[in-house]
Amino acid sequence: MRTVLCRLMTAEGFDCRQAACGAEAVAALEAETFPLVLSDFHMPALDGAELLRIVQQRWPQTAVVIITAVSDVNLAVRCLDGGALDYLTKPFSTEEVRARVLQALEKRRLMLDNAAHRAHLESRVAQQSRKYEELFLASLQSLAEALEIKDSYTWGHSTRVSRYAMAVARELHAPLELMDQLELGSRLHDIGKIGVRESVLNKEGPLTDAEYAHVMEHPVIGWRLLAPLLRDMPVALAVVRSHHERFDGHGTPDRLAGNDIPLAARITAVADSFDAMTSGRPYRDGMAVDDAMAELRRCAGTQFDPQCVDAFERALLTKAIPRPDWRVQRQVTLKIVA
Template sequence: MTEIGRASCLIVDDEAPLRQVLMHLMRGDGFECFEAANGRDALDFLETHRVTLAISDIRMPRVDGIELLREIRARYPDTAVIMITAVADVDVAVKCLAIGAMDYLTKPFHLEEVRARVRQAMERRRLVMENRDYQERLEERVEAQARRLEEQFLMGIQSLAEALEVKDPYTRGHSIRVSHYSSVIARTLRLDDEMIWQVELGGHVHDIGKIGVREAVLNKQGPLTAEEYEHIMIHPVVGWRILAPLLGDAPIALNIVRSHHERLDGKGVPDGLRGRAVPLEARIAAAADAIDAMTSGRPYRGAEMTLEGAVEEIIRHGGVQFDPDVVDAVTTAASSGKLALIPRATKPLLTP
């Protein structure tokens, strides 16, 4: 089904009588018609009007039909163009079709021939636009499906991170809390929304590498030996290797996974980064991770700290272990009440 009956047409020719003949013909077929005496006037008109079809002579003053055709194809690709000329030149016809004309007519022509060529051009235009719309909708569906797959993947990763914690009541909910504290610090630093989102994601999955740590070490109820500590500190690299192929679009989150145990003084792991070489997002997560560790407590550490006590420790190690800007953000967020501890789950898991 063509668009004739609800379409518009621009007739471009330097011969006024021919313009009137074509306009009369096209109006009879339901087109709303406009006219221009040359290519320059046609381009001026098209700047403020969109037409379905342009029928243009080739040889005209100012801007000729070939240049008009190029401009229409470049600027108004939805407009179908039929070229008309008094010179039967195969090379010119081929050139017009190569540029993008839908058809090519030679004067003199029969009006029924014009009608037939217009119908063909409009049908081709319809098919081209339908194909383009299909491709765009297909791309949108593919993108939407990719987003859904990514969301499902991230949910799975977060569930896995939480599953690592449920066996230990002292770390249960650790990733959620680190994600939240990191987000509060990032917002206090006035970071942009995309970075805040990735900081939250990084907090959720920062310890995913612990799936590569021996369970006996991971859940040990006493102080770690030097060998055990070295073993457990492989988790940033393990986590980074697991997630790097999957979070290519989230490099900030990946930086947190790899570098949340780096220190400002260069004595951290795994890369011994120093100062500003430690990514800002990792410096944020390091402070959030430390806050949760200090306020969660462990059997061999004694009583857990209050938030105030943890903030004092963060301040005390500022400039050595923690970034001074991040320390300032922690103190600001804590004093304003935006940084508050999330209660830990204390009930044991139900067993069958």
């Protein structure tokens, strides 16, 4: 029967291979690519159903037509449900075999074309999604930069904090997913200050208790502003809301403590404080880098996560974090404002 089928298909222009059993067929498929398998159902060791399952699992682009002497509707349904493109019962005519084989190959071609078309559409959708995401993130960054324009002395603050936070995260071997969201969250961590009065934000001198309380509303304001936009970025949202929490539990707004504070927020808290200390203000000069680092170490375990402080210091020593100079920052800011 195999010889007859092989001669028939060869006469139709096909290049055919024979296998005496299912195991030989699997070996042949491992060695060569075949668009179509004509398989008997009842075979020793590996029957047609098991061969069909293996082909579907390992070579899904290979079409299978099952041939058997058993005229059983349930068996036919079982094979078709298993992925066979057609089912032939013996005896059959050569014309029937020819027609069924050509039909199966045409089905295979249509399936491959549809899969390729679907993959192309998915690729286009993914490209469009990436473009929209890039535009969205660029808009958020522009919003953060617009906020900094309100206070020329903090120009570039969010960019520096993000750069410091990423260096600390690398020192801590943070997972890539966290780092992607940390970069965005640290850039937007002060976005809530858009709701802080400019008279308070730009005040020359210490804040009153009431003014300080007003400023410290910005984590929740920022979180509320971004929550509808960053539903799929919980880490970034956590940075915005929790970057003023303290390791000892006396922070704001939720009085979280220790590891209950999200890691990305603990990292940003260190980076944010360091930049605040080393940046010049209208009423004071920026702190020296060594003094700022000493202050971070002093507050490790109370205000800051000690591991994040240690990672920050390692990044500073290896120059993964550049030593800032508030005088240079002020000169650049004045040039931009001018």
